[in-house]
Amino acid sequence: MSDILFPGNDFSTYEKQDKVLVGVSGGVDSAVCVHILREQGFAVTGAVIRFSPAHDKAVEEARKAAASLGIPLEVIEAGEEFERQVVQPFCQAYCAGRTPNPCVLCNPTVKFKLLAARADELGIPFIATGHYARVEQTAAGQYHIAQPASVARDQSYMLYRLGQDILARLCLPLGEFEKEDIRQIARDLGLPCADSPDSMEICFIPDGDYAAFIRGRGLEDKPGRFIAPDGKDLGPHKGVMHYTLGQRKGLGLALGKPAFVKAIRENGDVELGWAGDEFFSGMTLRDVCCAAGGELPAGDYLVKIRSAAKPVPCHYDGNGLVRFEEPARAPAPGQSAVFYGGGLVLGGGFIDQILD
Incomplete structure (x- = not known):
């Protein structure tokens, strides 16, 4: 495999057998990430983070993956x-009628922070994960997360809050590949995870029932009323x-034509709009x-307002205000x-x- 994987961090100059700590989950992406880095000459140590008791199964899967790959595994406690x-802000946001993304919260404050800290303890200069993104360095010397080769798998959105200290030592080898390429590499290696399904749910709510999870923590939902257009x-x-802006399904209302959630007011009322009017x-x-x-x-930028x-195009005023070139x-x-x-x-x- 040629040295094509790290266009930003100049890993073409690393000493052979430089060390890297790889976040391992037991899934196909992190397993192939380990393989690619070893092919590049890195000495790989795996690390799995136990975020909560809900992650015990993931830790066991990571142990199995590390054993099959023949690498040592560090278990990092992050409860x-x-x-x-992550968990408390997530619950508070949902109770306030907001739609948080826990991965965005976790990556800079927990996952990458703890990976880097453990790498420092072990004397390991680099860290890596199986995210579909890249790291690139500008002429001015700053590191940036960059979009990957696979548009469909782009995870750059999830990593936008990582700081320069993390980016300068971060390897993201899967940024050069399509998902099917990764699965094929895993099949060729005989890895049991080659065709394992992708995880789609929030890691600490594996059944996807956010409301039940939040109620189980003793938090009260905010009541309110539906307000018609x-x-x-x-x-x-x-x-x-139970509601998020733009939602159409699951409203339980018969209004004669499709409606969507236009706003969630501070008093708990859910304001509805007619489908087709959900552009701002x-x-x-x-x-x-x-x-x-x-x-x-x-300045003028391109902006993503959700991961997928x-x-x-938009204009940002430098003080928190964004105007879209066309309604979004x-x-x-x-x-x-x-x-x-x-x-x-x-x-x-x-x-x-x-803003309307």
Whole structure:
């Protein structure tokens, strides 16, 4: 395998048998990530993070994967940090009628932070994961997450809040591959995970029932009422944690034509709009970060308002206000807006308010 994998971090100059700590999950992506790095000459140690008791099965799968790959495995305990940085904010956001993305919260504050800390303890200079993204370095010397070869698998959105200290030592070898390429490599290696299904749910809520998870923690849902597009009170709803902006299905209403969730008010009321009207001219952001450090400058960018969305043109005013070049469908407060330019992640922030 040729040395084509690391266009940003200049890993073509590493000393043979330099060490790398790879996040291992037991799935096909991290397993092939290990293989690729070993082919490149790295000495690989695996690491699995136990985020909560719900991850015990994942830890066991990681142990099996490490054994089959013939690498040592570190188990990193993250329970308290994960609870504080990810689970609590996630639950609070849902109870407030927002739509958080826990992976965006976890990556900079828990996952990559703990991987880097363990790597430092072990004297390992590099860290790696099986994310579909790349790391590139600009002429000015800053590192950026970059979009991968696989448009369909692009995970750059999830990594936008990683800092320069992490990016400078991060290897993302899967950024050069399509998913089927990775599966084929795994088949060729005889790995049992080659055709394992992709995980689609939030890792700490494996059954996907967010409301039950939050109620099980003793948190109360916020009650409220459905408000029709004409302002008519349609009666009580199930609680704000059951709804998100842009939602059409599961409303349980017969209005004669399709409707969607247009807004979730602070008092708990869910304001509806008619399907086709769920496009908005702009949004405000909070906690905006700049990949290069400092403040994200005003300017024209491409922006993603959800992980699987296509980047769309916008103008950012430098102070949290975003205006779309053309109205965008249902930006959801709590989700992230990630800015791109030239295929690089330039910054982003959390969606706060939606503008008609």
